[in-house]
Amino acid sequence: MLSYAGIQNPYALGKYSVEKNAKVMQRYRFIHESLLRIAAGHLPAREDWDIKVALGKHLYEDAEAADRLRARITELRTSSAVLNQEPDAALSLLMDELIHARNDLELMVGIYGVIKPALLDAYRSHTATTQQIVDQPTIRMLRSMILDLEDQLSWGEQMIVSLQQSGIYGDNGDQFKAGIASLLAAAGGIDGQQPKTAVLPHRIRSHEPYRIPLKSVRDPRKMGPVTWARTSVLNPPEDPVQRSLLAKMRVRQEEMTAAELIAAVLFSQKNMPWEFYRDLARHLWDEVRHALFGQAALESEGIDWMSRPQYTSDYDVNAPKIPGAQYAWLAIGIEEGAMKRPGKAGEFEFCRDEAKHPLMTQFQDYDWADEVVHANLGRKWSPDLIGEDISFVREIAKNELDHFWTEVRRAQAQWNEGAS
Numbered sequence: 489m490l491s492y493a494g495i496q497n498p499y500a501l502g503k504y505s506v507e508k509n510a511k512v513m514q515r516y517r518f519i520h521e522s523l524l525r526i527a528a529g530h531l532p533a534r535e536d537w538d539i540k541v542a543l544g545k546h547l548y549e550d551a552e553a554a555d556r557l558r559a560r561i562t563e564l565r566t567s568s569a570v571l572n573q574e575p576d577a578a579l580s581l582l583m584d585e586l587i588h589a590r591n592d593l594e595l596m597v598g599i600y601g602v603i604k605p606a607l608l609d610a611y612r613s614h615t616a617t618t619q620q621i622v623d624q625p626t627i628r629m630l631r632s633m634i635l636d637l638e639d640q641l642s643w644g645e646q647m648i649v650s651l652q653q654s655g656i657y658g659d660n661g662d663q664f665k666a667g668i669a670s671l672l673a674a675a676g677g678i679d680g681q682q683p684k685t686a687v688l689p690h691r692i693r694s695h696e697p698y699r700i701p702l703k704s705v706r707d708p709r710k711m712g713p714v715t716w717a718r719t720s721v722l723n724p725p726e727d728p729v730q731r732s733l734l735a736k737m738r739v740r741q742e743e744m745t746a747a748e749l750i751a752a753v754l755f756s757q758k759n760m761p762w763e764f765y766r767d768l769a770r771h772l773w774d775e776v777r778h779a780l781f782g783q784a785a786l787e788s789e790g791i792d793w794m795s796r797p798q799y800t801s802d803y804d805v806n807a808p809k810i811p812g813a814q815y816a817w818l819a820i821g822i823e824e825g826a827m828k829r830p831g832k833a834g835e836f837e838f839c840r841d842e843a844k845h846p847l848m849t850q851f852q853d854y855d856w857a858d859e860v861v862h863a864n865l866g867r868k869w870s871p872d873l874i875g876e877d878i879s880f881v882r883e884i885a886k887n888e889l890d891h892f893w894t895e896v897r898r899a900q901a902q903w904n905e906g907a908s
C-alpha cells in the first residue's frame with residue numbers, strides 16, 4: 489500500500505482514548521520497573537549461572553522499556569508526577585509477592601511463566617487494536633518491546649523446563665505460579681481491563697520485606713566453592729604470557745560479582761531520580777557482559793571454569809556497606825582508578841601486542857570502552873548518593889579500597905598457602 493506510508497486500517501476506530509492509553513501505559517511502566525527491581529534483588533541470591541546472566545540482560549531491557557514508556561506517557565496530556573506513583577494496589581501486591589520467590593524455579597515461573605507471557609499478549613493486542621495513525625508512536629515503541637519479550641520468553645520457557653527436569657524442586661513451581669497468576673487476575677490483568685472483583689487478595693509471604701543475601705550465591709551442584717581469592721585456571725601454563733592471558737580471562741569471568749554489587753545498590757537505594765536506576769541497569773548488564781567475555785574466551789580455549797572456585801569478593805566484602813559506599817568503591821575506586829595507565833589500556837595492549845589473542849583483544853577493547861562510561865557514571869551518581877562532592881567521594885573510595893584489599897589479600901594468602 490503506497491498511501492498512509494503503508495499504515496494499515498487507517499479508517500478503523502481504535503480502542504484507546506488519550507486518557508485510557510496513558511492509564512494503561514502507566515501500568516506497563518510500573519510492571520517493567522518492578523521487574524527491574526525484583527531481578528536486581530534476586531541476582532545475588534539465585535543459584536544458576538545462566539539465570540544470573542539472563543536476569544542481567546532482561547533487567548536492562550526492562551529499564552529501557554520503562555524509560556520509553558515514561559517519555560510516551562508524558563506525551564499524552566499526562567503530568568510526569570504520575571510516573572512515580574503506583575497505579576493499582578493489586579498490581580503492587582502482585583509484585584510484593586513475586587519478589588518472595590524462594591528458589592530459582594519459583595522466580596522463573598513467576599516472571600516467565602505468568603507475567604511476561606501476559607505482557608506479550610497485552611502488547612500484541614494493544615498494537616493491533618489502537619488507532620493505527622493516531623497512536624503510531626506507541627505502536628513503534630511496543631513493537632521493539634515485543635521483540636525483546638519474545639527473546640526473553642523463548643529463553644525463560646527453556647529454563648523452566650530445564651529446572652523442572654532437574655528434579656530438585658518438588659512441585660514444579662506449580663503452587664507459586666498459581667498464586668502469582670491469581671494475583672494478576674485480581675489486578676484485572678496487565679492492562680487492568682479484565683473484570684475485577686471487589687475482594688482484594690491477602691498477603692501470602694509479603695508481610696515481611698524481602699532481604700538481599702549478605703553473601704552472594706553460586707550453584708553448589710554445578711560450580712566450585714565460593715572464594716575471595718583469585719584462582720585462575722587449573723594447571724596454568726608455564727609460559728608467563730599465556731599464564732597471564734588465561735588469568736585475565738578468568739578475572740573477566742569473575743565480574744559477575746561486580747554485577748551483583750550493582751544489583752545490591754540498585755535494589756537497596758531508594759528515592760533517586762529515575763535516570764539513576766536506568767543508568768545502573770545498564771552498568772549492571774555491562775558487568776554481566778564482561779563476565780560473558782571471560783566465559784566465552786575460556787570456553788573457546790576448551791577450559792572448564794565452572795568447576796573452579798568462584799570469586800565473590802566484590803559483593804561479599806562490600807555487602808554490609810551502605811549503597812553510596814558500595815557504588816563509590818566500584819565506580820570511583822576501581823573503575824575510575826582503571827583509567828590510569830596501565831589499567832584498562834594496558835590490558836587491551838597486552839592482549840593485542842603480547843598475547844596476540846584476537847578474541848580477547850576484541851573483548852578488552854570493548855571492556856575498556858565500557859569502563860570509560862562506568863567511571864563517568866561514578867562521577868555522576870556517587871556524589872548524590874553520599875551527599876558530598878567528588879573529591880570527598882574519592883577519599884571515601886580510597887578508604888573502601890583499603891578495607892577491601894585487606895580482606896582479599898588475607899584470602900589470597902590462604903589460597904596460595906593451600907595451593908603450594
Ligand SMILES: [Fe+2]
Binds near residue numbers: 743774
Ligand atoms: Fe567490568
Ligand SMILES: [Fe+2]
Binds near residue numbers: 858
Ligand atoms: Fe565496569
